[in-house]
Amino acid sequence: MYESLRxxxxxxxxxxxxxxxxxxxxxxxxxxxxxxxxxQVELLSGGVNIPVTPLNVYEYVRKYAEHRMLVVSEQPLHAMRKGLLDVIPKNALEDLTAEDFRLLVNGCGEVNVQMLISFTSFNDESGENADKLLQFKRWFWSIVEKMSMTERQDLVYFWTSSPSLPASEEGFQPMPSITIRPPDDQHLPTANTCISRLYVPLYSSKQILKQKLLLAIKTKNFGFV
Structure with a gap:
């Protein structure tokens, strides 16, 4: 809606x-x-017969956005509020700001790499020795640390279906994990978002790992494996 009105x-x-x-x-x-x-709903009295022109487009945009964001949403929002208060006492929410509540529901918009590292476990299916696995883990986190914030959000979205991390460890269920697949420089990483698991082949170089990972997260497609 925003882009169309813009x-x-x-x-x-x-x-x-x-x-x-x-x-x-x-x-x-x-x-x-x-x-x-x-x-059909008229935004002005007789609106169906009032054409939108370059001269009145600002009024149209304001009325359109107001209807879509307020009028249409009012009843569902009241229902959501009622449902929320059925399970959470009203006084438990009184000291929360809108930002506090957003963080509890949506998590942190900024993807903290150290937090992600602390949450993540690795599973090995490659059969390679411990030194190669340790090198691979170092490559992976080094690449993530150098990503832009948008790329990190894309990675977490590809991995878990949410572009943000929860505000606390308790909010991350299931905990994220990475399964290291056997060596393969051809295929992209895949993910099973239902269990927050990323599947990454044991690529032969850090550069290939970076290229494949960035390409995979840009597609935003989840490979259920």
Whole structure:
């Protein structure tokens, strides 16, 4: 939604704005999907007959966002609140800020590598000697430490289906693990997000490990193995 509305604003500032808006044929009305109750809702009185133009697009964006984010969501949010208070006493939440609650629910947005290291266990299926396995672990964590924050979030998402770490160890169930597969420079790492397990072949070099890992996390596809 954000990107679509942003593009509308950008289109309104171009030299071809009038033609673009005429082609889009938008009005001050929203067609609701089945989950939202279906039908059509006017954002203004008589909105179905009011075309969106470069001159009124800001009002349209404001009304559209307000309806999608507040009006449509009001009933589900009330239901969520009721359900939450059924299992958590209201006084247990009174001292929490919105940020505190977000951290409890979503975890930390910043992926702390040392925290991830402390959470993670390794399983060996490669059959290689201890020195090679230790070298591989060092390669892996060295690569992760040098990743950008976005790449770390992509890695954790690929690995666990969540782009963030929980606020505490108790929130990480199951705990993350890495299974080292037999030597193979051809295949990409895969993951089973249901059990937070990453499967990585024992690549022959740190550079190959880095290339394969970055390629795998960019696809955001999970290989159930």
């Amino acid at each position: 593009q509308l604003i950008r289109h309104s500032l171009t030299g071809e704005a009038e033609a673009v808006f005429a082609a889009m044929d938008l009005a001050f009305a929203i067609d609701l999907c089945k989950e939202e109750g279906a039908g």
